[in-house]
Amino acid sequence: MTRVEALRAIYPRLEDLVVVTIMGAVAAELQGIGHRPNFFYLQHAMGLASSMGLGIALARPERQVVVFDGDGSVLMNLGGLTTLARYRPRNLVHVVFDNESLLSVGGFPTATSTGSDLAGIAAAAGVPRTARATTMDDFTRAFDEALAAHDLTTIVAKVDAVGPSKFVTDLSLLENRFEFQRYLTRR
Amino acid sequence: MSPVSTANSRLVYDALKASGVRLMSALPETWLVHLIRMAEEDPEMTLVRLAKEEEGVGISAGAHLAGVRSAMLMQNHGFLASINGIVSCAQLYRIPLLMMVSFRGEFGERDPWQTEGGGVTEDLLRALRIPFSYLDSPGHVAHRIAKAETLALSANKPVALLLCRDLMWEEA
Numbered sequence: 001m002t003r004v005e006a007l008r009a010i011y012p013r014l015e016d017l018v019v020v021t022i023m024g025a026v027a028a029e030l031q032g033i034g035h036r037p038n039f040f041y042l043q044h045a046m047g048l049a050s051s052m053g054l055g056i057a058l059a060r061p062e063r064q065v066v067v068f069d070g071d072g073s074v075l076m077n078l079g080g081l082t083t084l085a086r087y088r089p090r091n092l093v094h095v096v097f098d099n100e101s102l103l104s105v106g107g108f109p110t111a112t113s114t115g116s117d118l119a120g121i122a123a124a125a126g127v128p129r130t131a132r133a134t135t136m137d138d139f140t141r142a143f144d145e146a147l148a149a150h151d152l153t154t155i156v157a158k159v160d161a162v163g164p165s166k167f168v169t170d171l172s173l174l175e176n177r178f179e180f181q182r183y184l185t186r187r
Numbered sequence: 188m189s190p191v192s193t194a195n196s197r198l199v200y201d202a203l204k205a206s207g208v209r210l211m212s213a214l215p216e217t218w219l220v221h222l223i224r225m226a227e228e229d230p231e232m233t234l235v236r237l238a239k240e241e242e243g244v245g246i247s248a249g250a251h252l253a254g255v256r257s258a259m260l261m262q263n264h265g266f267l268a269s270i271n272g273i274v275s276c277a278q279l280y281r282i283p284l285l286m287m288v289s290f291r292g293e294f295g296e297r298d299p300w301q302t303e304g305g306g307v308t309e310d311l312l313r314a315l316r317i318p319f320s321y322l323d324s325p326g327h328v329a330h331r332i333a334k335a336e337t338l339a340l341s342a343n344k345p346v347a348l349l350l351c352r353d354l355m356w357e358e359a
Binding site: 042043044047049050052053054056063077086173177180184 | 210233235236237238239241242243244245246247248249250251252253254255257271272275276279280281282
C-alpha cells in the first residue's frame, strides 16, 4: 500500500472533517489530491501534529478531527500519546503512516524498521482503540470503524517508502493557517 | 505549608480567566502548584497535563485556530524544552501563545540545579524576539497579564510573562 493510495481511498470521507497533517510527503500528497479549507498542514514542528489535533478536539468537541501523522514524527513525541490517551478525545482519529523511514530527508530508517511497534506503544499508552493496517482494505475498514466508533483511535498504516518528487507546493503556510482558522471559527 | 503564595497565585489565575483563557496546559513545578489546582477545580477551565512542555505549543495552536484562548504554565526549563515548537509552529504560523513561565534560578534561588536555566532565560527570550515582562509584585499582575494577552492576539505571536520569586514565594 502506498500512502497516496490510502489518502485517495478515504479522501471523500474528509469533506466535513477537520484534518491536520504533518510536513513533507503527507502534506504534498494530500494537496495533490485536492486541498480543502478544512485541511491544515503543519510544515515543521515534527511531533506536534497530534498535539494540535488534541487542542482542536478539546476546543471543538462537536467536530470530528483527523490527524495524519508519520512514524518519524510520532517517535519525536511519544509522550504525546500518553497525553492523547489521558484526555481521550472521542472526536479524534489519529492515523500514523509508517513507512519505517525518514523519507523526505534521505530515507534513513526509523526505529519502526527494527521492530518498534507504534500501535503497541499507543495501546500501552492507553489509547482505547488501535489498529494495524497493511492493505488498502484493512486501512479503509479501520478508518471507517474509527469514525463510527466515536472514540479515540490510533491506526498505524504500514506504507511503502515512496513519496512525491517534490514537497514544496504553491500553498503558502500562512494562507493555509488563516483559511483553516476562518473555516473552524465560522461554523 | 508550602511557601508558594496562594493569594498571588489566585491573582494570576483570576487575571488569566478575565483575559478570556479557557484552556491551560501545564507541567507541574513547585511554584505552579496552586495555579494548577485552581485550573483543576474550575469547571470552566480545560486543564491539559502534559508529558513534556513542547506538546503545549501544539495544543495551544490547535485551540487558537479553533477559537479558544489558552495559556501555558511552565517552568523556564520547560520553555527551554519547547523552543523548537515555539519557533517552528507558533512563530512560523503566527500563532499567539501566552506563556506563563516560572522564573527559577534568579537572585534568591537555593536549588543549585535551577541556577543554569535561570541565567539564560531572558537572553533566550530576547534571541527569539519574544516580548516578555515580569510579574514580581501583586499590584501589576492583572494589567500586565491583560496587556500581554492583548499583544499576543494583535501581533499573532508568542509572548511570555516571567513569574518571579518576589511574587510566587513567601518565605523570607
